[in-house]
Amino acid sequence: MRRIFATAFFILSAEGAAFAGSTTDGAGALSLAALVGARSPAVKPAAKAALAKLADGHAKVAFPKGQTIEVAVDSISCRASNVDITQHACELTFGQKKVQLAGRQAHEIFATLLEVGVPPDGAAGTIYAAASALDCAVEPDEVAQKAGGGAQCKYEPPK
Template sequence: MIACKTIGLVLLSALAPAAAQAGASNGSSALALSAIVGELSPQTSPYDKKLLAAYFSGRADAPHAKNLRIAVKADAIDCRAGNVDITSRACELTFGSKKVELRGRKANELYATLIENGVVAEGAAGSSHASITALDCSVDADEVAEKAGGGARCAYNP
């Protein structure tokens, strides 16, 4: 009887759909993703965009308010790079009801940064595709200023 229950549980677990594993990154990769997405986000203030740009340009000593934490969020990011039409690069970012489209070099920068942050690219008819949902990044300005490798964290769903 126990053997039948065990076999039944094994079969049931094999047939159950696998839950999507959440992704996460930190450090320089997360800072790059925060800066690129934050620049485009309507929820990121102009002050925070300027500070993220300074950090992404290598200026960890940029002046900031004490205890400042910058949140960067996006509902979805979907990037494609052509492997047949090798000139094709495009990304679409969704922030609530607002959509932002990128093409060319900016799209390639975001696509490569997603890969750097652990997003797995998948092949599709004529293109490679990398996408995430529920991006949630946090940049701690005081920690970034310490230049000790920390201060930026991102989480997302594949």
């Protein structure tokens, strides 16, 4: 019964309205920024460390007051098999640099894309989630207030 429900969910999601760009905020945006930012060549080590601590539940981090952490990626493309349920893979594109992830790390990004509203698409035993022009901003000072704000991401449909 669970498999039928999951299959129906993915079919209905794929048949919904065309995927237009979107904005998300809160916990999902923070998680997405931290997961992608960890792999970004443009995010400095101090910002990566701050994002990792924020994502691990530490609201107060050592980061310069008033500064925002920016995370951008040209495209994210993830896939998960619904036949071989151990298979997950993602490709992140930062300009000319491509980062390949597999296993748990890929699943975390895949699941977070779904959490923030990126619609899944399925074909022949594989579920895909992809977005382009992902741009996230995390304000550690605002996150530290524990009022639900401080992280926002914008993204577009895959190209």
